[in-house]
Amino acid sequence: MTKAQHKRQALSQDDLITRYGYLLSVIPRGVADHAHVEVFGELSRTQREGLLEEVVPLLPEAWGAATSEDPQTLAALMRDVLPRDAMLHSEIGGAVANRFIASAPVAAYFTAGAGSVSIDQQPAWVQALIDHESNPIDAGNMHHRKGVNSGHWF
Template identity: 50%
Template sequence: MKRRHEQQAISEDEQIARYAYLLGNVPASIADKAYAAAFARLSAAQRPELLGQLRSQLPVAPKEPASDDPEAFAVFMRDLYARDALVRVRGAGAFAAEFVASPPIVAYFTAGAGSVAMEQQPLWVQELAGHETAPIDGGRMHHRHGVDTSDLPWLGN
């Protein structure tokens, strides 16, 4: 039986690092959906507060007014200045955690293109997607019971 790793509190810096890693490793369309999903999970009071903090960090104010619509927020976050500002605002770690655990990110690594190379992903991404790595098997070729490999000399039986 496999033992699960104990859940440990993840620091804000680690949450932001995970967010940055995923942002660099998922397609823009997945990032857009993850931004919208994470923003939608914020309360009605948290949305304008986050938008205000982001706008105050930008070198030039956006042309369009702030909107608490999750889809509009995703479009707003396509701007590299907005992404840079996001990691510097109060509560960035909490938002980053919502982004990382959002359904679009999980789906990308569970059934989407990200699942193809799951073994190359960090352990926390594998755990996020519910992927469990195979244990070291001491060199056995296959694990199916009932398969006779005694007549295969290259297996060293």
């Protein structure tokens, strides 16, 4: 299966939620916040309001007063497991998880951020997000001139 075919393959709601949870466990909170802000910003105001209508009744009363449809407020709300779980079980939870997984902040973390150091240890689906080749053609030998890797300088 090529990477293009892998990307086109539709994932189940459970798979999306599992991948979303995995990413939340390996990326820093700041990256997750940026990704959530991006994702919630892509939703229409109506979608964000609908999300709140589904999520707020499932939260303790103290949380309901602190909610707003603003993308940054929603992103901050996702730091806690209760609202995040409620969001994932909402009507658009799968779409939010899917957008989060494919978001620019997540991709940047694994291409140029600290996550790029450990990308070879990430699952294949994470590597596919950024089109990472886990097995370089030269098996790690970047220098092909005589002397650079052999210790013979002259």
